[in-house]
Amino acid sequence: QKEVEQNSGPLSVPEGAIASLNCTYSDRVSQSFFWYRQYSGKSPELIMSIYSNGDKEDGRFTAQLNKASQYVSLLIRDSQPSDSATYLCAGADTGRRALTFGSGTRLQVQP
Amino acid sequence: DVKVTQSSRYLVKRTGEKVFLECVQDMDHENMFWYRQDPGLGLRLIYFSYDVKMKEKGDIPEGYSVSREKKERFSLILESASTNQTSMYLCASSRADRDTEAFFGQGTRLTVV
Numbered sequence: 001q002k003e004v005e006q007n008s009g010p011l012s013v014p015e016g017a018i019a020s021l022n023c024t025y026s027d028r029v030s031q032s033f034f035w036y037r038q039y040s041g042k043s044p045e046l047i048m049s050i051y052s053n054g055d056k057e058d059g060r061f062t063a064q065l066n067k068a069s070q071y072v073s074l075l076i077r078d079s080q081p082s083d084s085a086t087y088l089c090a091g092a093d094t095g096r097r098a099l100t101f102g103s104g105t106r107l108q109v110q111p
Numbered sequence: 112d113v114k115v116t117q118s119s120r121y122l123v124k125r126t127g128e129k130v131f132l133e134c135v136q137d138m139d140h141e142n143m144f145w146y147r148q149d150p151g152l153g154l155r156l157i158y159f160s161y162d163v164k165m166k167e168k169g170d171i172p173e174g175y176s177v178s179r180e181k182k183e184r185f186s187l188i189l190e191s192a193s194t195n196q197t198s199m200y201l202c203a204s205s206r207a208d209r210d211t212e213a214f215f216g217q218g219t220r221l222t223v224v
Contacts, residue, residue: 008151032210043201043215044154051210088153092210097142097161098169099213103153 003029004091006102014110019076021087021105026070029091029100033072035063036088038104044088048074079109114138115216117202123222130189132219134202140214141207143185145169145177148199148218160185161207192223 003026013019023033032051036044050056050063050072062075072091076083086106090099118133136143142161146154146169156169158177166177174196178186185204189196199220203213 030210034212043218046212046214049212090213096159096167097205097207098144098156098159100156101146101154103151 002026002102003093003100004089004102006087006089006105008103009106010108011105012108012110013079015079015081017079017109019079019083019107019109021074021076021089021107023072023074023089023102024070025072025089025091028094030094031065031067032092033063033065034090034099035061035074036090036101037083038086038088040085076107079107081109081111083107084109115202115204115214117200117216117219119219120217121220121222123224124189124192126193126223128189128192128223130192130221130223132187132189132200132202132221134185134187134204134216135183136185136202136204136214137183138204138214139182140204141182142205142213143179144203144205144213145175145185145187146201146203147171148201154201157187189221194223197221197223 035048038044048063064073086104088104089102144159145157160179176188202216205213
């Protein structure tokens with residue numbers, strides 16, 4: 001099993017809908033997680049971090065962490081075409097000071 | 112705002128050349144990283160450094176070396192470039208805390224011909 005796994009997509013949702021992006025992780029990755037957004041040809045930018053079990057909301061974004069299931073998700077409410085990008089899930093590695101990334105999920109928001 | 116700057120946006124090099132990719136950060140971060148990103152493979156860690164003159168191998172260090180002579184600067188060196196090193200290279204930095212987010216530079220698209 002990879003340390004951080006994501007469905008590559010594409011995930012296609014209509015404008016205004018809720019987009020749900022999911023990520024699972026192995027024991028090697030610690031309990032701190034980060035969601036990055038990456039537009040085509042650009043570098044990743046941090047949009048959410050979550051450190052404890054439960055939900056964390058920031059504007060239209062909600063990150064959810066379930067440690068028992070080793071599962072982290074990102075919900076995007078009222079999706080906009082400008083949200084179309086690849087979303088990378090990353091976890092802090094327990095053995096070193098580096099983030100381990102999933103391969104990313106491509107989101108397409110249809111106008 | 113955190114700023115991580117990579118010296119080149121695009122590079123084209125010939126097979127066998129020695130290639131230097133430079134990265135500078137202005138937030139006094141202790142940790143610096145080099146990743147490469149390839150379609151379907153995500154970001155893979157090449158090397159990282161948590162202090163001046165300190166370095167640790169990541170998951171794919173073969174064919175690469177690094178240098179960190181000053182806290183703000185982290186260089187990636189391709190000793191003898193090969194076509195399979197054609198990729199997007201991303202530099203990042205973070206604070207010393209273990210569970211902390213990383214901030215990325217704009218990336219260098221390297222093509223080896």
